Amino acid sequence: MSEINYVRGDATVPSVRGVKLIAHVCNDIGGWGKGFVLALSRRWPEPEAAFRAWHRDRAANDFGLGACQFVQVERYVWVANMVGQRGIRTGSKGVPVRYEAIDAALGRLADKALELDASVHMPRIGCGLAGGKWSRVEPLITERLVSRGIAVTVYDHGD
Template structure:
């Protein structure tokens, strides 16, 4: 079985060849602007623009859904809606693990179709308030178990 490859660097500059899917977590209220998305938008504007259009149109803009945005001939960004709102409520962080698992299952299907590797920061652990141990377990269940190469970047 594969493992998660932990790398020093920035997920917006993937350290691999071939087809690549960069994944990150978005909220379900249509707010873009803090955390990883700042670096993402500095590199490519399309993921932000498409996310805001998606929110405005409302087509499946809800927890557990994924929007794939092609940014180069071999690289796509996956906007995953796996965060409810942007602030904790009654001690519950915004991350929604069940939604994340659903999103990563959808990404796994796409990765298998494209023979793509997955690249991400430590998703869900910043403003979303998640536990990396729980998220890592979800990554193993949804991606690693399907022999998909996964790269996690730490700055």
């Protein structure tokens, strides 16, 4: 079985051939304005617009923890908006990250990656503003994606 490939760089510019899925974690309250989403929005307006519409119309769709929205931004590039955090603040119920929601969204991401024959690219999802621990997220990625033969690259931003 292959492993996750770790590189230093920007997950919004994967330098591999073929179809690419850029995955990141969103919150369940429709907020978009801090963290990795800013890098996405600097490159493409579509993921934010699609996410906001998905949240706005949530009574009539599948928006919620564990859901995944796929937005095509270039011929060979898709962005996966994965709802994996409850709210945006650490409070009495702990940090916003929801590992079970990330796990469910990763399952949907895997299905889409296989359908598109795509590689997956992401920052350390759920570990920035969501407050998660990589030691809990990494095994989910290995189980849901790597074990199914999907090439996964995780980007650590080089400053």
